[in-house]
Amino acid sequence: MSQPSPPPLLRSLQRLRGAFWRRRAALWLVRAVWLALLVPTLFMAGYLWLGWQPVWYYWLSPMLLVGFLALLWALRPIRLKKMAGRLDRRLGLRARLITAFEVGQAAQRTNQADNLVAQRLLQESVNILIDLRRHIRTLGRGFWLELQALIAVAALLAALLMLDALTPQLPNATVVELPASWQEPKAEAVLPPDAELFPPPFAQEPQIQQIMSQEQTQQALEALADALRDQAVTRSIAEALDRGDLSGAAEGLRRLADQLGELSEQARGELGQAMQEAAESMGENAPGLTGPLQSGSNALEQNDVRAAQQALEALAEAIESAQDAPQESAQAQPESSGQPQENSGEPQPGEGQEEAQEGQNPADQPQEGQGSGAGSGEEGEGGDQPASEEERLGVEGQPLELESDPASEERVLQPAELDAEAGDETAEDSPFARQTTHTNGDLGPDPLAYPWQKRDVIRRYFTP
Incomplete structure (x- = not known):
């Protein structure tokens, strides 16, 4: 069954209320945003x-x-009676709309026919409402004002954000005052003359290695291997020490230092105890090895992994230096023993040249002997006799005597005669021009003289 249609006045009021509500919702929505x-x-x-x-x-x-409250206020409902009263007050209708609304409500409840006065009042009220609804616009002047306010607030916020982005962000640091006058430091203040830039972790290690003998080093390494044999992480190091592979043991210690942080606390404690036992078993015979062992044991007891790693690295270096020390001593011994043999077995360069010169000039020996004899007589009582040929040479063998042919001396030109015969053909810078070193003919022929007939052949040979 269809419901009866509402009276015209009520229908006009409802339509007018919808127009008012839409306009208010649009206006307050924009207002809520800004x-x-x-x-x-x-x-x-x-x-x-x-x-x-x-x-x-x-x-x-x-x-x-703020946005939520503005939306709630915009969507609040509008009551018809209150709306009619407000229209009467604003339009100056003297309560005509509110009276017509009450009369219409009473007639609808009682179902009585209205009189002529009531019908006229209702008809005039409907005409007023229809005319008023035509003048209501959803997007009126108030809406555009609110939209302008929204644009202004959004532009202001964007400008502030841009200003903050362009402003340089200075760190919040305290201001440090610079000294009044800066003077360049001297070299002695920056770097002392006897400063030790990189001190070794164990300063006594080089001295200890020089004092330790090979037997002491071997005993210390055996004690270290016995102490490390019972641990699973150090068994390979002990086996390398048993084989004599010191480089492998040092490499194993370095690997152990890298993996020390991954071991459990129990394993590190057992390792520290093993290092302490090794240091005690070595005693004072190998301070170069006991120093890193004690340092590593103390570091593991204090759970200082970093210091323990450094101690293991130092122990690896000490083992490698212990490997290099016997080799250096073994190399130094043959060198020291072989040097006299080489000096005794090989002749000196000067002796070989003297021997060759003496062998080429046998004719000069008698004359030199005469000169030395005369010289010894003049020098007096020095007592130093010239050494014989067998004493001068450091080799075994029989001396060879060479005899010169007297006939060949007649065909050999002396340097003075050669230079005189050459005349202008021989220059000073020529390789054939020789100055006379002995003007006395009693000394014998010049060993460097050459036959005059072979002059052109020798000149072509030495000419580049």
């Missing part, structure tokens, strides 16, 4: 110029609250 944006704009201005440091939820909560 009111919500106004909250972060104010906080941003305080941040830039007042030094505020707000947390994000300080401005986000008021922003959401």
Whole structure:
């Protein structure tokens, strides 16, 4: 069964209420947006110029609250009786609309026929409402004003954000005052003359290695292998020490140092105890090895992994240096013993040249002997006799006597005669021009003289 249609006055009031509600909802929706944006704009201005440091939820909560309240106010319902009373007051109708609304409600409840006065009042009220609804616009002047306010607030917020982005962010650091006058430091102040730049972790290690003998080193390594044999992580190092592979043992210690942080506390404790036992078994015979062992044991007891790793690295270097020390001593011994043999077995370069010169000039020996004899007589009682040929040479063998042919001396030209016969053909820088070193003919022929007939052949040979 269809419901009866409402009276014309009530229908006109409902349509007018819908128009009012749509206009108010659009206006308050825009207003809610710019009111919500106004909250972060104010906080941003305080941040830039007042030094505020707000947390994000300080401005986000008021922003959401203002927007939500504005929407609730925009969507609130409109009652017909209250709307009719407000229209009477604003339009100056002297309660005509509210009276017509009450008369219509009473006639609808009692179902009585209206009189002529009531019908006229209702008809005039309907005409007023229809005419009023035609003048109502959803997007009126108020809406455009609210939209302009929204654009202005959004532009202001964007400008503040851009200003903050372009402002250089200086670090919050305290100001340090520079000294009044700076003077360049001297070399002695920066680097002392006897400064030790990189001191070794164990300064006594080189001296100890020089004092330790090979037997002491072997005993110390055996004690170290016995101490490390019972641990699973160090068994390979002990086996390398048993084989004499010191480089492999050093490499194993370095690997153990790298993996020390991954071991459990129990394993590190057992390793520290083993290192302490090894140091005690060595005693004072090998301080170069006991130093790293004691340092590593103390570091593991204090759970200082970094110091323990350094101690293992130092122990590996000490083992490698113990390997190099016997080799250096073994190399030094043959060198020291072989040097006299080489000196005794090989002749000196000067002796070989003297021997060759003496062998080529046998004719000079008698004359030199005469000169030396005369010289010894003049020098007096020096007592130093010239050494014989067998004493001068450090080799075994019989001396060879060479005899010269007297006939060949007649065909050999002397340097003075050669230079005189050459005349202008021989220059001073020529390889054939020789100056006379002995003008006395009693000394014998010049061993460097050459036959005159072979002059051109020898010249072509030495000419480049």
